[in-house]
Amino acid sequence: MDLCELTALIEGKIITRDCDTSRPIKGCCGADLMSDVLASIQPDALLLTGLCNPQIVRTAQMADVTAIVIVRGKNPPKETIDLANEEGIPLISSPFGMFELCGRLYKAGLPSLENQVSPENCDCG
């Protein structure tokens, strides 16, 4: 799936400029905890998140994320958009919520690119 097909599917709006729309999206990861993203995401994934701060762009850059979708039609602050433009990471805003978006993308054949967590890392007590 490429960026154009994606935006059509999620009725999304690309907020950043001059982005490379040909880079393929191999799968998806949805999370609001950036450490969870860094712990589990595989390269070339799409990141779905409810957060809007610049850290989503930094996280995407470190984890080789293809594009970021911001859920619930939120508008990220200027510093987030500036950073995304600078680093060449497309930001897309979609009116749908996280669950709806995950459902739509999964149904369209996009696999999960979240690594399963090993049992010794599951203990949150």
Add this chain to the structure above:
Amino acid sequence: MDEVPPRKTKTITDQAAENITRVEELAYELKVDVVMSRDAKEASPNMKMGEVLDIFRQARISGAPVISQDELVGIISIEDIIRCLRQNDLDSPVSAYMSTKLFTVRQTDPVVEALKTLVHTKVGRLPVVDDTGKLVGIITKGDINRGLLKALQHDYQEEEIRRYRASHLFEDIVSGRTSLILRYVIKPRDFTHGGSASSYIKRALLRLGASPQIARRCGIAVYEAEMNLIIHADHGGIIRVEIEPHQITIEATDDGPGIQDVELAMKPGFSTATEEVREQGFGAGMGLVNIARCVNEMKLDSTLGKGTRLKIKIFLEAQEAFGEVSAFQKERT
């Protein structure tokens, strides 16, 4: 029987060889729909040849697909018009002169497929179709040349040049033990710029020729360490990266407050972060766990009231080493 002509051989320089390979590579990488012309001028079977001549002259083209009821039925080219002119027959319909033997190429095919078809069939242009066989564009040798040139130009952008220069650093400088040290000052609670040091470090590693996997592992580890300094350290801290041909060593140090129980801090899910930090998507107690997962060696020393020192190492395999392999082996022994 046709005789196969003997292959011409000639000596080419390394530079020339490199360029040829890149163009050849690009012909396989680039897809037809990237280089083709869209919105091609179309003709219909009932159109008069004279009209086609006018279209060709105005649009400065030498061929067009012939479409009937949304279906591709033929190709009309300047050669057909010349034949028609000889007969003084410009009032005839396109259907009388068009060629109906069609060679098409799919939009998802690599450019090299289009090139092969153009060479084998000796036609000047190929209609490009989608999976359902519907016409989406036209491709000529000119389109392919333009596409390849554009891609080549893109290849040689500044980043590439920088990468080329930096990747030779370890080869060009001879010493008993060469290392490159990067230092960054991290300000406390600076969430807006948080991660910029990690970003510089990841870019530096890629420019030095690190594999994407190594750069990613380092990037994630150092980013978590940077965020820890921003979140927890009283006065922020320092990140120091030492890059050697065979390993990358990263140290994150601060002067307080220190960690009460290092073993507990290493437990997944354990966190002392505030609500404000959690709202930023951090402080889930996975930072140190993430770092440990990305690196080969990790050492965390902390004294309450004094400060914390995190030292991590990533080892590079021989094929991933910076600079020449010989330099790598020297460092190892």
